[in-house]
Each structure stands twice: as C-alpha cells, then as structure tokens.
Amino acid sequence: MKNLSNILLNKIGDEISPLTAGPQASHQARLWSIGGGKGGVGKSLVTANVSISLALMGYKVLAVDLDLGGANLHTCLGLPIPEKTLSDFVTKKVKTINELILPSSIKNLSVISGAQDELGMANLKQVHKNEILNALSQVDADIVLMDLGAGTNANTLDFYINSQKGILVVLPEPTSIENAYRFIKSVYFRRLKMIEDLLDIQPLINQASNAKINSGNTPTDLIRKVYDLNPEMGTKLKTEILKFQPQLIINQVRSQTDIDIGFSIKSICKRYFGIEVDYVGYLDYDASVWQSVKKRRPLLLEFPNSRLVTNFDKIVNRLLENT
Ligand SMILES: Nc1ncnc2c1ncn2[C@@H]1O[C@H](COP(=O)(O)OP(=O)(O)O)[C@@H](O)[C@H]1O
Ligand SMILES: [Mg+2]
Secondary structure (H helix, E strand, O other), X not given: OOOHHHHHHHOOOXXXXXXXXXXXXXXXXXXXXXXXXXXXXXXXXXXXXXXXXXXXXXXXXXXXXXOOOOOOHHHHOOOOOOOOXXXXXXXXXXXXXXHHOEEOOOOOEEEEOOOOOOOOOOOOOHHHHHHHHHHHHOEOOOEEEEEEOOOOOHHHHHHHHOOOEEEEEEOOOHHHHHHHHHHHHHHHHHHHHHHHHHHOOHHHHHHHHHOOOOOOOOHHHHXXXXXXXXXXXXXXXXXXXXXXXXXXXXXXXXXXXXXXXXXXXXHHHHHHHOOOOEEEEEEEOOHHHHHHHHHOOOHHHHOOOOHHHHHHHHHHHHHHHOO
C-alpha cells in the first residue's frame, strides 16, 4: 500500500507527461466513473483528487469531464478554462480524442475538459456515446476517470453502466440520499434491461413480473421469481446483476452518524436490490475543500497536511484493492 501523505510531502511530481492515445496502447484503459444523483455533492472533487492520488502513485491517469451541463473539473484540477473540449470531438472539429488530451502540472495526469457551451453535447446520440467510450478505452492510460453530471438522464446512466467501476458520491443529508437511491434504481433497471436483451429472457422477466409474489415486491423478489421459473436463467441473471457494485463515498461527514449512513445504504441496497454496495470510505467536511476551490488549486497539492489526504488515501487504496 502506497502512503499518499508521504508522497505528497516528499515528492510532488512536476514533470509534464501528456498521454498519447491510439493503437499502440498495450492494454485497454480501465474506465471509472463518478456519479451521484445530485449536483454539488463532490463528484468533481472526488474525480480530481482520486486522479491526482493515482497519478502520484505512478498510474497513468486521464481525467475526463463528462458533466455535460456543468463542466468544471478543470477548476478542481487547477487548470484554466480549456480551449478544446469534448464537444469538438462530437462535432468532429477534431479527428481523434487524442487531440483533446491536455497535460496537467502533475506527472502521469492528463485531462480532457468538458463542453462549456453544451452545443453538440446536449443531444448526445447513442453513436456518440459509443464513440467516446471506445475512444477512451483505447487511450494509453491505466485508468480513465469520468466525472459525470448530476441526475439520472440517459447519457449519465450509460457512461456509468459502461465503466468497469462506478463510484457514487453521496452527502449525509436526506435530499442527497434520496437522489442516490433514485440513481441506483435507475442504473439497476437500465442494467436489467440490458441483461434481459443479452440473455434474451424478456418473456421470462415479464412472466415473473406478472406473477403476484406478495405485496411490496422488491427487485430481489423479482429475481427470485425468475429463478423459480427457470433456475438456469435465474442463476445467470443473478450473476450479471451482482456485477453491479457501486463504490460508495459519503462526502462532507461531520459525525459518526454521518459515517454510518454509508453502512445503512449498503444494507438497504442488499436487501432491496440484492446488490453489493462497496462502501469505500468517507470524506470529512473540511474548510480546505472550498479554500482550495477559491484558489483554483487542487486540494491535495494545496493542503498536503489536510485530513482529507488520509481520507483519499484510504479510498484510493480500497478502490485499487477491488479492481
Ligand atoms: N468535504 C467537503 N468539505 C467542505 N466542502 C466541500 C466538501 N466537498 C465538497 N464541498 C463543497 O461543495 C462544492 C461542490 O463540490 P463539487 O465537487 O463541485 O460537486 P459536484 O461535482 O458533485 O457538483 C465544492 O466547491 C466545495 O465548496
Ligand atoms: Mg461537478
């Protein structure tokens, strides 16, 4: 396990090393996405600082701003307003996504900024999403982090579903928790639809949905019913469903009660959806966060002694453990 605090205090990399993309990439980059039902919960904070942590640990990282309505990842990373953004790729102003990759001041970390104007991005079609996802998985990076927008629109859900790791940032307050459940539910049912098509079991699912199991049926009951009707397909379905393992982060915690909300969300999701939420850690509420935002400097670099460093250290090592 690499200690982030030691890395930050002893050797902050300042070399610039842009990533290159293309067929020379020796392996597919792993896609991690950062979502959450609500705006302002800390998605960009998490994306920026997990990216920085991984880069300082020696991973080649590309951070991508996919918040189609409120792109500001560049600010969290201490970068100026970008000239080229993802909308240039969608509108074909650039031929390849490589042309959008900008170096950061941190060795191993590069960035693709998000559209500032929504032009071209607002009506992102399926074909564009596929192009972006394909291009990103071929970038010469170990890990590509995608900072997603708020809400549960189809674009956000599709980027989330198509990444190998889906991080979910939640605040310990009722509105954010409510939105988080809505987000998980939306992802769950969109995945279920995909699996239905993949396994060609739509009639079976319909049959199971129509069967009266008992009042207050949950998605877990539905899967159980599918199993009763067809054990082989039921097992396959359950295996696929279990691949959806959101990586939960509770942000802005002020007490043990706040920290414990993560465990409650985990157990409710297990009971209701039958899915494993991995509670990878929490971030303290700390003035260093908004102070660094005001200074337009990355939190970890501006405040290497902040308690958020320990928080991020635990989270990043946990995320890497279950990769
Ligand atoms: N742990 C924290 N402690 C204090 N303030 C925070 C914390 N996390 C986020 N904030 C505040 O919330 C704002 C929104 O965070 P941001 O990452 O931009 O959210 P999102 O990307 O989900 O919209 C930040 O600018 C910061 O002022
Ligand atoms: Mg954001």
